[in-house]
């Protein structure tokens with residue numbers, strides 16, 4: 059490990075945020091030593107391996123390989139890394155609570171608190187703690203209370219939410235729209251801590267893109283940013299239902315609407331529904347916060363973004379069932395894509411999970427293909443979502459290593475993830491190996507629907523004028 063006379067950063071949590079964020083800090087700041095620690099030996103071994111890293115992100119492997127062993131280290135020696143660090147990022151998971159008070163809505167801060175208690179126990183010299191995980195407003199304040207209770211040394215807690223999106227993590231980290239740092243700017247030590255973190259980001263981020271606020275604004279801004287993004291997806295998905303009923307085309311509508319510079323064109327792509335570990339969790343967190351502050355109507359307003367997403371997934375499944383003449387029992391359906399978006403192997407809250415679970419409930423036979431998601435992950439996700447046991451599921455589900463394998467003998471192709479490679483498939487070949495009539499349900503609007511119809515497919519696409527050959531109710 060690096061010399062202790064250099065500035066030392068520790069990051070607790072070697073996940074989708076901790077790993078890539080620290081790799082970029084190490085790359086951009088060669089004079090700083092960065093140690094990423096985790097309780098999972100398996101994850102740390104994977105970060106240290108020569109083969110695949112534990113997560114897939116374009117450009118990540120190069121960034122890690124160029125710095126690992128020089129000023130970037132992955133370790134399970136959490137106490138050792140805490141002890142020598144000047145600054146400690148906490149990037150542990152903060153999932154939605156499963157049980158107890160606020161279950162299904164509030165953030166579960168168990169991992170965060172455990173990390174804070176570890177720091178309090180081990181730290182002997184002053185530390186700057188950087189809250190990287192997404193947390194409810196006032197978490198930093200609670201954490202400071204835990205830390206200060208040890209009475210051994212001084213701590214500053216900063217909020218520095220992460221805005222990277224999966225699939226583009228390296229690009230987002232190298233060229234962020236903004237860096238947000240919340241700290242106690244009324245206090246000299248607080249201001250100095252904020253300045254230290256500003257210094258680090260200034261190695262590669264223009265100063266005007268680094269903004270500082272009070273801690274609460276920073277914590278809340280992260281939740282609100284995700285609400286605004288998810289709200290746009292739910293809004294365009296609501297419009298997609300209207301388009302299907304009226305003959306309008308959702309892509310034409312979103313282009314026309316998005317050209318208004320006050321609205322903008324991003325996050326207006328209708329889909330089977332948003333997924334990912336953040337949107338639903340963070341909005342439910344806002345719902346819970348609003349409810350606990352007595353703001354019932356505000357909570358309901360936030361909640362509709364998640365409810366609309368659930369409706370969209372269900373609407374898509376209904377289109378498949380009705381399209382296949384009101385029953386999918388015993389029919390073979392090829393699922394193309396299982397990740398929650400392209401260019402990631404992450405499946406957390408992926409719309410594909412809900413779609414597969416619903417189709418399996420109807421006793422359809424699924425053949426699933428995804429270029430990056432591990433087979434074991436698909437089994438784990440469907441087993442968790444379904445009421446059926448593994449033996450029953452194995453009779454209904456097969457996982458293929460190619461899209462053609464999945465399509466063989468199927469009645470329908472269902473696109474759940476917008477992987478680029480799906481646009482380049484040989485659809486003539488696919489048509490020839492499918493049952494007839496052959497159906498395509500494009501949950502991402504990425505295929506050339508007119509061409510596919512000319513070939514002979516019956517095509518359903520989100521928010522598009524309905525194919526006259528499609529059975530609808």
Ligand SMILES: NC(=O)c1ccc[n+]([C@@H]2O[C@H](COP(=O)([O-])OP(=O)(O)OC[C@H]3O[C@@H](n4cnc5c(N)ncnc54)[C@H](O)[C@@H]3O)[C@@H](O)[C@H]2O)c1
Pocket residue numbers: 070071072073074075076095096097098101136149150151152169170172173190191192193220221222223224335336
């Ligand atoms: N995934 C994203 O794209 C993204 C983007 C922005 C913000 N966030 C937020 O960042 C946080 C982390 O998300 P993630 O996707 O990286 O989660 P993750 O599950 O991929 O990684 C979290 C890691 O923390 C480790 N961990 C948990 N408790 C620990 C402890 N006490 N000591 C050491 N290690 C511990 C876990 O083993 C795990 O490897 C969450 O709050 C999330 O909301 C995520």
Ligand SMILES: O=c1ccn([C@@H]2O[C@H](COP(=O)(O)OP(=O)(O)O[C@H]3O[C@H](CO)[C@@H](O)[C@H](O)[C@H]3O)[C@@H](O)[C@H]2O)c(=O)[nH]1
Pocket residue numbers: 192220221222223224225284287291324325326327328329330331332333334335336337398399
């Ligand atoms: O027009 C769109 C845009 C996105 N999506 C879907 O929305 C989900 C989320 O996509 P995206 O936001 O690109 O990925 P995430 O990695 O979940 O990133 C979000 O969540 C992160 C975790 O908080 C934040 O850091 C990011 O800023 C925020 O974009 C995915 O299922 C997308 O397919 C759509 O359906 N239509």
